[in-house]
Amino acid sequence: MSGTALVVDDSVVNRRVLVRHLEGLGLATLEAEHGAQALDLLHAAPDRFDLVLLDVEMPELDGYETLAAMKADAAIRHLPVIMVSGVEELDSVVRCIELGATDYLTKPITPRILEARVNASLAAKHLHDLEVAHLERLQALTSTIERQKTELSRFLSPQVATLISSDDGEELLAGHRRLITVVFCDLRGFTSFAEGADPEELLGVLGEYHRLLGEAIIEHGGTLEHFAGDGVMVFFNDPVLQDDHVARAVRMAVAIRERFAPLAAGWRKRGYELGFGAGIATGYATLGRIGFEGRHDYGAIGNVVIMASRLSSKAEANQILLSQRAHAMVEDLVEVEPVGELTLKGMSRPVPASNVVSAS
Amino acid sequence: MVLDVSVLEELADAVGGDRPFVVDLVETFIADGEQQLTEIATALAAGDAAAVVRPAHTLKSSSATVGAPALAAAARAIELAGRAGNLEAVAGDAEMRVLRETWDDATRELRAWVAGETA
Structure with missing residues (x-):
């Protein structure tokens, strides 16, 4: 003893x-x-x-x-x-x-x-x-996990950060099919701006734009898939299910367009001509962990992603182009103007689309 | 009973027959008890009932351990009187005299027992 x-x-x-x-x-x-x-x-x-x-x-x-x-x-x-x-x-x-x-x-x-x-x-x-x-070990572990979650949520969309530590996280990360709405947006005139502007000026403008995007994405509950310079891809209805995913996508895009106007006016005074454009499409995608061991992203793969990306490329300044299928799901909520059938890169047939004028 | 030798024998058995330990313990008891007796007398002289309680209590429990039941009983009577704040009975000398007598008896027999052990 x-x-x-x-x-x-x-x-x-x-x-x-x-x-x-x-x-x-x-x-x-x-x-x-x-x-x-x-x-x-x-x-x-x-x-x-x-x-x-x-x-x-x-x-x-x-x-x-x-x-x-x-x-x-x-x-x-x-x-x-x-x-x-x-x-x-x-x-x-x-x-x-x-x-x-x-x-x-x-x-x-x-x-x-x-x-x-x-x-x-x-x-x-x-x-x-x-x-x-x-108990002490458990508390240390829990605080580590909480800290990781906080850190992760800075790098990842908060929904994805939450997903990783949730009970069904592994299953969802492994890959699943789901109907989602994808929003692509980027800036018209960004390439020539980037060529001419000082790096500091470029980062400053991008910073303002990203802040605007970030706030709108969080407000509408979007899942940020990635940022790439002026381009950004956001999707809805995954990993968190959202019955109104199309409406959320459209409202977010409209909100960004509205808030973008005063920013653009300020830039214009400094000699930069930048315009906002977006593409929105709805369809099935495969979602989950994409990448390789050591570097994975939570991503979406499918025609819907390509469609939204192409629509965004086709959009002129201040246009939010909506795919036909997405439009059909929110007809009552949005006012659109037809833009006819668009020939999109990589698509064998012309695609009907419309421009969102307003959303309620 | 002044000294219950069986208590000391049991104690010796309980410590694996280490009789010198028990002898030492008895000597400690006597030295420590003298002090408690003095404290009790001082407290009584000062008429301080509360100050009587602690030494009387300690003397009571120590004397039970070394097998001096009469002394334990006498000390207990004083402890109770002190707790009750009833010092007249004690100061009236009856209980204090009993305590001194039982103390003398107990220590005499304990010393004899020690002498027998160390002879």
């Missing part, structure tokens, strides 16, 4: 008997003459002790009061306490056990009973220590 016991008894004779027995069991011991001294020792070094043997009847702070003070203190309340009493004090012992004492011994001390009770108390203490250590 190993560990350190605190022996609390006002009688030096009784302390010496207990200490002698405990040392015989292999325990280290410390002594206190009364409850207040015991509490001082326990407070000074709570981790030093594994067990307290507490005389029930002591002048000044008695065993019951000392035990009550221990139980009220989170740092020492877990320590096992064995009450030591005379046979005539069993009523007090019962009160102490109700208060949380682990066990009791009656004087005169019988070594074998002492050994059994001390053993049981130390085993309980050991278990408690393991539990605490385990």
Whole structure:
């Protein structure tokens, strides 16, 4: 047996008997003459002790009061306490056990009973220590995960960051098919602007534009797939399901267009002619982890992505081109003007599309 | 009973027959008890009931451990009187005299037991 016991008894004779027995069991011991001294020792070094043997009847702070003070203190309340009493004090012992004492011994001390009770108390203490250590590891792990989640949400769309640590995350990441609405947007005139502008100016303009995009994406609950210079791809209805995914996409694009106007006016004064254009399409895509070991993105693959990208390329400044299928799903909510059938790169047949004028 | 030798024998057995430990313990008891007796007398002289309780209590529990039941009972009577704030009975000398007598009896027999052990 190993560990350190605190022996609390006002009688030096009784302390010496207990200490002698405990040392015989292999325990280290410390002594206190009364409850207040015991509490001082326990407070000074709570981790030093594994067990307290507490005389029930002591002048000044008695065993019951000392035990009550221990139980009220989170740092020492877990320590096992064995009450030591005379046979005539069993009523007090019962009160102490109700208060949380682990066990009791009656004087005169019988070594074998002492050994059994001390053993049981130390085993309980050991278990408690393991539990605490385990809990601490768990807390450290949880805070690491929370920190990672926060960091991830800076690099990834918040929905994807959440998805990664969710219960069905692995399944969704492995790949799934889903009906989504994809929004592509980029800037007309960006290429020539980028050629002529200072790098600082370029980053400044991009920063303003990205901030505008970021706010709108978050407001409408879009999943940002990627940024690439002036181009950005956002999709809806994945990983979080959204019944109104087309409406969200259209409203987001309209909001960006509206907020873009004052930005563009400011840039125009500085000599930059930049216009906003977007393409929106709805269709089935395969979504999940895309990439290679060491660098994966959460992405969408499918015709719907290509369609939205091509529509965006085709859009003129201030146009939001909507695919026919997407339009059909939000007819009541949006006002559009037809732009006829568009011939899009890589598409074998011309594609009917319309420009969003407004959305409610 | 002034001295219950069986208590000391049981104690010796309980510490694996380490009789010198028990002898040492008895000597500690006598030295410590003298001090408690003095404290009790001082407290009584000062009429301080509360100050009587602690030494009387300690003397009571120590004497039970070394097998001096009569002394334990006498000390307990004083402890109770002190707790009750009833010092007249004690100061009236009856209980204090009993305590001194039982103390003298107990320590005389304990010393004799020690002498037997160390002879």
